Amino acid sequence: MKSKMPGTLPECEMEAPENSRRNFLKQSALITAVALTPAVATKAADMHVDEKIAEAFEKLPIKFEVNGVQQSLSVEPRATLLDILREQLDLTGTKKGCDYGQCGACTVHVDGHRVNSCLTLGVMVNGKKVTTIEGLAKGEELHPMQEAFLKHDGFQCGYCTPGQIMSAVACIREGHANSETEIREFMSGNICRCGAYPNIVNAIQEVKEGGHAV
Amino acid sequence: MKQFQYIRPATQQNVLDAITKPGTKIIAGGTNLVDLMKRGVTAPDKLVDINHLPLKSITPSKTGLLIGALALNSVVSENTLVLQKQPLLSMALKAGASPQLRNMATVGGNMMQRTRCSYFYDTTMPCNKREPGTGCGALEGYNRMHAIFGTSPQCIAVHPSDMCVGLAALDAVVVIAGKKGDRRIPFTEFHRLPGDHPETDNHLAPGELIVGVEIPDNNFSQHSYYLKVRDRQSYAFALVSVAAALDISGGVIRNARLAMGGVAHKPWRLFDAEKSLIGKPATEASFKHAAQIAMQGAKAYEYNAFKLKMAPGTITEALKHAAGLA
Numbered sequence: 001m002k003s004k005m006p007g008t009l010p011e012c013e014m015e016a017p018e019n020s021r022r023n024f025l026k027q028s029a030l031i032t033a034v035a036l037t038p039a040v041a042t043k044a045a046d047m048h049v050d051e052k053i054a055e056a057f058e059k060l061p062i063k064f065e066v067n068g069v070q071q072s073l074s075v076e077p078r079a080t081l082l083d084i085l086r087e088q089l090d091l092t093g094t095k096k097g098c099d100y101g102q103c104g105a106c107t108v109h110v111d112g113h114r115v116n117s118c119l120t121l122g123v124m125v126n127g128k129k130v131t132t133i134e135g136l137a138k139g140e141e142l143h144p145m146q147e148a149f150l151k152h153d154g155f156q157c158g159y160c161t162p163g164q165i166m167s168a169v170a171c172i173r174e175g176h177a178n179s180e181t182e183i184r185e186f187m188s189g190n191i192c193r194c195g196a197y198p199n200i201v202n203a204i205q206e207v208k209e210g211g212h213a214v
Numbered sequence: 215m216k217q218f219q220y221i222r223p224a225t226q227q228n229v230l231d232a233i234t235k236p237g238t239k240i241i242a243g244g245t246n247l248v249d250l251m252k253r254g255v256t257a258p259d260k261l262v263d264i265n266h267l268p269l270k271s272i273t274p275s276k277t278g279l280l281i282g283a284l285a286l287n288s289v290v291s292e293n294t295l296v297l298q299k300q301p302l303l304s305m306a307l308k309a310g311a312s313p314q315l316r317n318m319a320t321v322g323g324n325m326m327q328r329t330r331c332s333y334f335y336d337t338t339m340p341c342n343k344r345e346p347g348t349g350c351g352a353l354e355g356y357n358r359m360h361a362i363f364g365t366s367p368q369c370i371a372v373h374p375s376d377m378c379v380g381l382a383a384l385d386a387v388v389v390i391a392g393k394k395g396d397r398r399i400p401f402t403e404f405h406r407l408p409g410d411h412p413e414t415d416n417h418l419a420p421g422e423l424i425v426g427v428e429i430p431d432n433n434f435s436q437h438s439y440y441l442k443v444r445d446r447q448s449y450a451f452a453l454v455s456v457a458a459a460l461d462i463s464g465g466v467i468r469n470a471r472l473a474m475g476g477v478a479h480k481p482w483r484l485f486d487a488e489k490s491l492i493g494k495p496a497t498e499a500s501f502k503h504a505a506q507i508a509m510q511g512a513k514a515y516e517y518n519a520f521k522l523k524m525a526p527g528t529i530t531e532a533l534k535h536a537a538g539l540a
Binding site: 058060076077078080099100101104107113114115116119120121123124167170171174176184185186188189190 | 215216217218219220241244245248249251252253261263265288311312313314315317318447448449
């Protein structure tokens with residue numbers, strides 16, 4: 001395992017171990033090929049064709065829009081939207097907290113609705129529109145919710161913040177920000193270990209009452 | 215997560231053809247299945263994505279309300295017809311999970327979710343539900359979240375759904391499609407008790423597909439309530455929950471429906487308690503008596519004895535709310 005840098009989560013642990021199914025598939029595809037046509041396969045192995053065969057089995061093409069930009073990718077069916085955003089598209093604003101749908105740090109919008117990207121398979125967003133925290137600001141101009149989080153100190157360490165903001169924007173759009181009680185209930189899918197909740201509620205209330213377009 | 219093959223058959227018939235093979239699982243919202251696959255609790259060879267099937271609609275039928283299996287939990291909870299005819303279902307849905315998860319989770323998927331028993335989730339622990347024959351880690355373990363009704367020596371896990379508690383109370387019917395034809399089963403008979411086969415959560419046969427649920431019209435919409443008691447105010451599984459529905463006329467209870475969550479391997483319908491309420495005045499005394507009846511046969515384990523007090527209290531409170539007394 002790689003040594004962990006300070007302040008980074010152990011995402012390196014996500015990498016497949018040596019004896020992964022991928023390797024098994026690569027090897028077995030090669031063995032099958034050797035059994036069928038030894039001469040051709042030997043040549044194919046020299047050219048690393050076996051790896052390409054294995055990849056063709058494992059990966060699927062997807063097209064989807066992220067923050068207004070059309071993306072065409074090749075993904076493993078088991079790759080989550082969260083991992084695709086972070087690892088393949090370098091959109092690291094969306095955070096991996098628990099990775100099991102329990103914390104909300106990975107919240108993004110799919111076709112305008114907030115979802116947990118850690119439990120969303122990439123193959124299932126084919127043809128859809130995804131918005132991440134990077135897609136909220138207009139150039140240098142922050143989104144009103146981003147401004148409000150800054151003004152009200154809606155965070156301490158900031159790790160849950162992208163998910164909080166994506167959820168907060170959805171909370172207002174859904175019409176679930178009409179009182180403090182309602183905001184607290186409809187923001188319950190986003191956990192903040194620093195306990196910035198009162199300030200987060202204040203930020204949302206200000207944006208809601210300010211009548212900003214969100 | 216173990217690699218798998220992903221397919222998206224074009225039609226319902228193609229889905230039925232695809233799901234007959236062992237090792238194949240259906241994926242809809244994926245909120246529970248992807249979680250279980252990440253943890254290695256389940257490792258299907260093939261996932262059949264059914265999200266594009268036309269099973270999302272919520273429509274009035276001749277006798278009730280028909281809700282498609284792929285209707286999202288968030289959509290159902292805010293649907294005008296549901297709010298008018300079956301507000302109890304909306305309340306139960308809103309008590310479950312988080313807004314993000316409800317935006318993903320479907321009605322059919324909610325019914326098919328597995329228990330959140332920590333011994334089921336921890337692949338280093340024994341669990342008859344995950345791996346039949348290995349024993350039950352919860353029986354002598356930390357069983358605070360576990361069942362007090364309908365347990366077996368093999369399994370004391372609870373069904374985690376709130377929606378299902380509401381549907382059980384409302385006499386819903388599950389509409390199922392299969393290669394041998396369609397069938398309908400009462401919601402209360404869909405999930406099963408653990409017995410000697412805790413690995414089987416329900417009576418959906420291999421190769422069958424839930425296409426929807428139908429809720430018959432009733433006179434409960436003015437007097438229904440879903441009360442969920444949990445460790446934090448939102449976004450937590452139930453310690454105990456109660457779906458209560460009353461038909462009250464002139465202060466007298468004409469009809470009643472009661473179901474509990476967090477107490478059994480299936481949504482726990484309280485038939486005897488319901489009967490005890492019919493013809494009685496809608497008062498706290500009637501409700502307390504019904505709660506007492508509901509608790510007959512309850513059995514606690516080392517860490518969940520608190521549920522023996524919490525459950526009747528929750529029943530009484532839910533009924534008071536339903537009757538407008540709280």
